[in-house]
Amino acid sequence: MKTFGDVVAFHGHACPGLALGYRVSLYALKMLGDRASDEELTATVENSSCAVDAVQVLTGCTFGKGNLIFRDYGKHVYTFIGRPSGEGIRISVDWISPEETEEEKSMWERYMKGDRSEEVLNMVHNRKAKKIDIIMNAKDDKLFTVAKSGMVLPEEARIYPSVRCAGCNEKVMEPRARLRDGKIVCIPCFENR
Ligand SMILES: [Zn+2]
Ligand SMILES: [Zn+2]
DSSP states (O other), rough: OHHHHHHHHSSSSSSHHHHHHHHHHHHHHHHHHSSOOSEEEEEEEEETHHHHHHHHHHHHTTTTTTOEEEOSSSSOEEEEETTOOOOOEEEEEEOOOOOOHHHHHHHHHHTTTTTTOOOHHHHHHHHHHHHHHHHHHOOHHHHHHEEEEOOOOOTTTTTEEEEEETTTEEEEGGGGEEETTTEEEEEOOOOOO
């Protein structure tokens, strides 16, 4: 089994998104069995964030092998399907980052304005480490909700606020959200899939 250290080595840094992808992948392997040496496992990911690197390293579902499918929905949703059984699970990450303290907020503002002083960098680093630690130690049900999949087989500069879809109640990043009848919905709900 690959470790979080292996994932960090592949990805280049440790970050909360990577930790979430690691936990999602661990869970999928626990439920569906071994790492895909060939194509016995298929992953469909609905974002292209840091988390997907953890999915590739841990589950062996990779773009190059064609058993990693990317749907550009901006959602923290990961669907794994085993072949040939077709048995699958859909994991929707619902983890909410802990509220920032006033001090962290002001430090973060300084960081966004380009302040790279030692105290600011320390805070940013510590906050990241704290989040990773929480994610790595949280219970599964604090991180995501899981459903049996009914699917048929077939960063720092990019931080967007999340909004909640009025259709499925899942979080979706704002640039991917759509409006239908005056309500904010995600692309799958918008397209009625
Ligand atoms: Zn990352
Ligand atoms: Zn939706």
